[in-house]
Amino acid sequence: MRKHQFVHLHVHSDYSLMNGMCKLAKLAAMTKKYNMPAMALTDHGTIDGIKSFIENFQELGVKPIIGCEVYLMPTAYHAGQHNRLCHLTLLAKNYRGYKNLRKLVASATQHRLYCKPVIDKKLLANYSSGLIVLSGCIKGEISSLLLDERITEAKQALRYYLNIFGREKFYLELTDHGLSIQKKVNKGLIAFSKEFDIKVVATNDVHYVDKDDAKAQDLLRCIKNGITILDKSRYSFDSDEFYFKSGEELAIIFSSIPEAISNTLLIAEQCNISLPLVNEDIQQRSGSLNNYNSYQQFGGISLMKTIFKAMGKSPHAWSRYQKLTTKESYCEICDNLLDGNSSELEQITDKQIWIKEALYYANCLNGLNKSIKGSNI
Numbered sequence: 537m538r539k540h541q542f543v544h545l546h547v548h549s550d551y552s553l554m555n556g557m558c559k560l561a562k563l564a565a566m567t568k569k570y571n572m573p574a575m576a577l578t579d580h581g582t583i584d585g586i587k588s589f590i591e592n593f594q595e596l597g598v599k600p601i602i603g604c605e606v607y608l609m610p611t612a613y614h615a616g617q618h619n620r621l622c623h624l625t626l627l628a629k630n631y632r633g634y635k636n637l638r639k640l641v642a643s644a645t646q647h648r649l650y651c652k653p654v655i656d657k658k659l660l661a662n663y664s665s666g667l668i669v670l671s672g673c674i675k676g677e678i679s680s681l682l683l684d685e686r687i688t689e690a691k692q693a694l695r696y697y698l699n700i701f702g703r704e705k706f707y708l709e710l711t712d713h714g715l716s717i718q719k720k721v722n723k724g725l726i727a728f729s730k731e732f733d734i735k736v737v738a739t740n741d742v743h744y745v746d747k748d749d750a751k752a753q754d755l756l757r758c759i760k761n762g763i764t765i766l767d768k769s770r771y772s773f774d775s776d777e778f779y780f781k782s783g784e785e786l787a788i789i790f791s792s793i794p795e796a797i798s799n800t801l802l803i804a805e806q807c808n809i810s811l812p813l814v815n816e817d818i819q820q821r822s823g824s825l826n827n828y829n830s831y832q833q834f835g836g837i838s839l840m841k842t843i844f845k846a847m848g849k850s851p852h853a854w855s856r857y858q859k860l861t862t863k864e865s866y867c868e869i870c871d872n873l874l875d876g877n878s879s880e881l882e883q884i885t886d887k888q889i890w891i892k893e894a895l896y897y898a899n900c901l902n903g904l905n906k907s908i909k910g911s912n913i
């Protein structure tokens with residue numbers, strides 16, 4: 537094994553329901569640049585990016601690992617405790633795992649909570665075969681419980697995953713973006729790893745390719761959540777470290793626990809999906825694959841709502857807004873989106889557009905009402 541070799545197993549592309557900015561072609565180029573043999577795509581609540589993922593990665597000879605960061609309700613769907621949603625990282629080990637992942641994601645879209653596609657533990661258990669599970673980011677079930685110092689419940693949760701997936705297919709996920717809460721959680725996860733003899737694995741929960749994109753990612757999330765960057769109470773990453781790091785950078789971050797780095801390769805080696813079968817499957821369901829459009833519609837509508845809210849629902853809001861946009865008229869773009877015209881999607885996901893939109897929105901809320909017309913961001 538090469539020194540410092542690493543595989544990213546937790547990565548969000550711009551298919552991630554307005555919660556990720558990486559372009560798949562750029563991700564493929566980065567894995568090649570850093571000499572990484574594989575990469576897993578784990579978009580939030582969707583696997584609609586896999587066609588483009590497979591195409592881009594196959595072209596460069598990098599193994600694509602199909603995954604998803606699902607939203608999980610620790611209780612049953614109808615248990616009445618709907619206030620808590622956790623994250624969980626799922627990877628398809630083989631074709632069976634891919635089929636199960638697809639079923640989970642499809643079921644999740646039928647059970648939305650806070651607009652998010654959600655699975656419950658019963659469903660996860662039913663479709664668990666062929667999957668490798670990482671315990672999730674700081675919002676994972678075990679991590680959240682550790683953070684709250686609810687150790688007994690954290691152990692209970694851990695036993696659930698262990699029972700379903702076993703030691704070979706369940707890993708405790710360590711993330712470190714320099715946040716103190718992560719250090720606290722990692723300490724607990726490493727202790728659990730020893731107590732229960734479970735392997736740890738390092739991920740970087742990549743949301744954007746370059747460090748400089750952190751600001752744009754922040755704005756994107758604001759738009760998604762209908763809030764402004766001026767909102768002090770909002771949840772923010774508080775870090776610009778969610779970028780596509782090299783193996784060397786991550787080896788330094790996790791130098792005290794090197795097996796967390798080497799285990800990324802161990803997992804990547806185990807994930808061997810039959811791509812001809814997947815490709816065939818994608819072709820068969822090409823119609824529904826265009827869900828991406830509907831997700832982007834959701835984004836478009838969310839953005840429209842944000843803008844109207846910012847403008848106090850003035851009857852002139854829309855026409856005024858149209859005058860202020862510097863590139864394409866946003867109205868026109870949204871209309872096209874609603875018609876499912878995918879050629880406009882590139883413009884919508886362009887980070888400069890997000891910055892312009894968010895700045896404009898922030899200015900409105902701040903009472904500044906500055907025109908961003910002609911601004912050169």
Ligand SMILES: [Zn+2]
Nearest residue numbers: 605623673675
């Ligand atoms: Zn997460």
Ligand SMILES: [Zn+2]
Nearest residue numbers: 546605673741
């Ligand atoms: Zn994530």
